[in-house]
Amino acid sequence: MTSGSGQRHQPRIGIMGAGAIGLYVGGMLAGHGAPVAFAARGRTLEALSRGLAITRLGGFKIELKPHQYRAGDIGTLAGCDIVLFCTKSGDTGTAATGLSRVVDPGTTIISLQNGIGNVEILEKCLPGCSVVAGTVPFNVVRMSPNAVHCAMEGTVLVGPGKGSQHLVAAASSSPLAVGIREDIDAVLWGKLLLNLNNGLNVLSGVPLRRQFEDPAYREVLALAMEELLAVLEAAGIQPAGATRTSPSLIPKILRLPTWLFRIVARQQLRMDESARSSSWDDLVAGRQPETAFLNGAVCRLAEEHGMRAPVNRMICEQVDLAFAEGQSPQLSGKEMRALAYQATK
Template sequence: MSSGNGEAQQTRIGIMGAGAIGLYIGGMLAGFGSLVAFAGRGRTLEALSRGLAITRLGGFKIELKPHQYRAGDVTTLAGCDIILFCTKSGDTQEAATELSKVVNPGTAVISLQNGIGNVDTLRQCLPECDVIPGTVPFNVVRMSPNAVHCAMDGAVLIGPGSSSQRLVAAASNSPLAVEVRDDIDAVLWGKLLLNLNNGLNVLSGVPLRRQFEDPAYREVLALAMEELLGVLDAAGIQPAGATRTSPRLIPKVLRLPTWLFRIVARQQLRTDESARSSSWDDLVAGREPETAFLNGAVCRLAEDHGMRAPVNRMICDQVGRAFAQAQSPRLPGRKLLELTRSAAE
């Protein structure tokens, strides 16, 4: 990553957490001229020393050479103007503490993580930084240590902040879409609604498209979503969708007959057979599950308001068992629906 006079005014972008999302977004920016630095470890750094391959739904492909970006430990991010924080939720505090030792005051740190609560943790650990909420509402699969595939369409959504438009400008040279949303906090709750399927994907053991073909799996997801919506009502929180679709309509759409569901949700189903949830990737990689920050967040919010969230609690428990056994139980849709209805009684 050169620092010649011609590049002096370019926005320097750091990626904290070089997993599937971090590699994809950083790679898309680097591949189209942005100055990008990846902070990673072990196998990822070794892989990045050989290059980075990115593919997308529809046939897009780009192969980056190592000279098109920088990669190293957290010190590689020193001097970056914007840092995209892409670690797993369970690693937020440790990673933010590491970052605090090298980041400059006033640096924009944009959280692109799943779950609720990461932004608060970042603001506590990085009090002199401009921490901005964000979310990635599309699916990215890690095909190998240095190859990622984006299996869905969508834009990176970020909140307003001192450097939000700088990131939009940097992305404008690439096929990566970045949008600023004034209602980003509401969008994060809407994204959580969709992320409730992450654990279900672990329990089903099948790709997302096949899972959504089964009305029983869709019913379980609808019940989990309705539970969250009820808790949000009690908390006075109004969720917003990443698209024009109201989050409150999603459970109704999930319950449509499969032939009609395919028509109504055709844009959301525009994905390929490789698409699985990030929780599935965590299971395969032997990482800790993020369920505590997803379905577990529903349970905690429910408890705060004197309510129960038995469906989401059941999902947390079942996913915990799957990770403890290091394999998916591959529950058929009807079996998972039976467990769900039993838990809700």
């Protein structure tokens, strides 16, 4: 990206959705010199006026001062070259419509959201922009309105494009790893495979690491994943992993004895004891669930191909009940497994 004088300058990066992911990605970039603007409101906006604290697995810590970034209403994103879209999936349409009144034609919009279907909504609401799919295959926990903790290692993955190249360049001087994947659509389906656990984390009410220690929980997740893999095969879609592990092998790994699972999945289990899913964060914060874009996406694709996805439908129904009641049912692994097998009858 060059200025009028031909000199190279850093892209102006906007963050639409100052939640855990938005604050982490934007803060990592801003903390190492990138011009970053956050669209925020309420407690988050007030807290950002005092600074932003970021920690990460392994002891990394950075504390940003307010002068290192800009924060304000959606108008703060005017003039940005790249906007990282980090809102919850259920808010995509409303947020994108508001953003359309602010950004210039040609702005690159990179979706870093969970689930399937957000890119299509963004393209419809922002027809003059270049929309790129992306994903964040690691866990970030919101500790307070202006403090986040990355509980796992991983690389932000984005689709190809000039804006993506500029983002990678902007991140090159920071500890934030950003990579471009030509097969980003396949990666999104592979990421969805992992995100099928989000709802189960709501239903269990326990941290992710503890949940994965229970073979009954792992069995339910394996069943949900196998439904998605079967539907993708019927649809002619080949998912790609965000990691080296083939998506088709993950259900088999989940069914290994716990002692062997710990060894085979040791890299994936490198997470803090505090790590929970983003759906758990939504439940605690009183937001709407994203399940319709996760397990619900499996059910919709199954229906399109004359198939069923009973375990994923059960998860959707149970998560909806949990959000309606405002609390986790704290189902044990055995209780959840019983519900899964009952749903398949």
